Amino acid sequence: MVISFVCSRWRQNALSIPAIWSRISLYWDVREKAFDGNWEDEDMETVYPLSNFLNRSQQHPMVVDLDIAAGPFIYGRGLHPLLKQLVEQNVRWQSLSYYCEDYSFKDFLDCHDIPLASFPVLSRLCFPRSVMDEDLAPFINAAPNLQSLNLTDALLIPQFPADYNEVEIQNVFNKCSNLISLGLAESTLYGDGVAPVTIPSSSKLEMLTVRHHECWENLRDFSDSVFPLLRLPSLKVLHLVSEKYGSGLTDNDNNILPLRWGDHDVLYDNELETWSKLGPFLVFVQQSAFQLTTFSIQRLSISDANLVDILVLLPTLQDLTVDDSGISPKHSPISSEFIDSLHGCRTSSLRPQTAALVPRLRSLRLLNVAATSFEDLSVVEMIQSRWSPAKLYAVGTSAFEVDCLRVFTLTFLNRQSSAGHVYSSLWSIGNRMMIVIQMCGTVTRRSGKTLWV
Numbered sequence: 001m002v003i004s005f006v007c008s009r010w011r012q013n014a015l016s017i018p019a020i021w022s023r024i025s026l027y028w029d030v031r032e033k034a035f036d037g038n039w040e041d042e043d044m045e046t047v048y049p050l051s052n053f054l055n056r057s058q059q060h061p062m063v064v065d066l067d068i069a070a071g072p073f074i075y076g077r078g079l080h081p082l083l084k085q086l087v088e089q090n091v092r093w094q095s096l097s098y099y100c101e102d103y104s105f106k107d108f109l110d111c112h113d114i115p116l117a118s119f120p121v122l123s124r125l126c127f128p129r130s131v132m133d134e135d136l137a138p139f140i141n142a143a144p145n146l147q148s149l150n151l152t153d154a155l156l157i158p159q160f161p162a163d164y165n166e167v168e169i170q171n172v173f174n175k176c177s178n179l180i181s182l183g184l185a186e187s188t189l190y191g192d193g194v195a196p197v198t199i200p201s202s203s204k205l206e207m208l209t210v211r212h213h214e215c216w217e218n219l220r221d222f223s224d225s226v227f228p229l230l231r232l233p234s235l236k237v238l239h240l241v242s243e244k245y246g247s248g249l250t251d252n253d254n255n256i257l258p259l260r261w262g263d264h265d266v267l268y269d270n271e272l273e274t275w276s277k278l279g280p281f282l283v284f285v286q287q288s289a290f291q292l293t294t295f296s297i298q299r300l301s302i303s304d305a306n307l308v309d310i311l312v313l314l315p316t317l318q319d320l321t322v323d324d325s326g327i328s329p330k331h332s333p334i335s336s337e338f339i340d341s342l343h344g345c346r347t348s349s350l351r352p353q354t355a356a357l358v359p360r361l362r363s364l365r366l367l368n369v370a371a372t373s374f375e376d377l378s379v380v381e382m383i384q385s386r387w388s389p390a391k392l393y394a395v396g397t398s399a400f401e402v403d404c405l406r407v408f409t410l411t412f413l414n415r416q417s418s419a420g421h422v423y424s425s426l427w428s429i430g431n432r433m434m435i436v437i438q439m440c441g442t443v444t445r446r447s448g449k450t451l452w453v
Helices: 002-015 040-056 081-087 105-109 133-140 169-175 278-288 304-312 336-341 376-385 420-428
Strands: 023-028 062-068 093-100 124-127 148-151 181-185 207-212 237-242 294-298 319-323 363-369 407-412 434-438
Touching: 023 081, 040 081, 081 105, 105 133, 124 133, 133 169, 278 304, 304 336, 336 376, 376 420, 420 434
Parallel strands: 023 062, 062 093, 093 124, 124 148, 148 181, 181 207, 207 237, 237 294, 294 319, 319 363, 363 407, 407 434
Antiparallel strands: none
């Protein structure tokens, strides 16, 4: 009887919380029934639970994921009733992820029985794979509160003022005035090597994710990069992500989604070429003149010297992450020389200047390093040079003094020998700083401790 009471109470609680029922993920693969019209008897079993979700979610904003693998239309009858029922809730959509290879999202809205759509509460829009203009166009003028737009492809950048399209990047910036987060491909679509007349600019965009794809590496012309074609003076967060093993997309909290593969140590790409877009990227950094606080690189082959050149232009940086997943040691920027360049009070071969590199740095994560050996003593000395308890809760203003490093993570994939004894000197600061040193196996994180796994 007690169990029955508890279960009944749980059910009542679940039914009384609309947010539980407002997250709907639908994979559509109804191939045989999509054209013959014989959906009524069996498909009502699917429509009914969807109706329950929609009713129980009341008017709560919805999170919708649509993966359309088959025709969503019934021949001669328009959109399938189940999909129609979901699309008719478009005014409640707060987050939408849409993927379909054969039908654009506009096809949904063009059905004769679907009213002109508006998305008054839509704040996040994601197209996980290739996107057509017809997918994005319906949202440009109908989603005034859009804050996050995540694309696999690049937005159009016009060659001439007469070239006008709803999905041109400047038009997106103008119409979506609340947009603060953008994800797009590194390669541009303006073509012919002709630079645009004016550089698209946004004074509100704070987060940018740029996806690099190795199949575009043959496009080595300066004009093939999206970087010199953007001016984002308010940018705070920048992610550079290679697409080969990771999606490069972000979740609802704008966190980079993890890679979707498991056996790290066998996935090195020894033929990987060095990232060729450094020059355009440096132009982007200089012309935007932003005060970046967070910068991450995921599976991007770049030399340690080039990474230092980038960091020299980011003096306001507080959080740096370099993830070497799938990168062989010879293509990795995480070297002993790079560690030396981060030392708080001495020069190095990569940084002859006396001013400290990224003096405001508070969090440093160097992940999935492929090297089998490493200068561990350099790591210890670098951490100690950036540890200043007196500045733990203060912010420095001079380039010649560094802020106190709060978080440090270093993970290896194939260390041939443990060097735990080298890091023993860090125990004295381990109670006030989160330090994770991983030689192999699974990373364990615990605040205020130094761990060897």
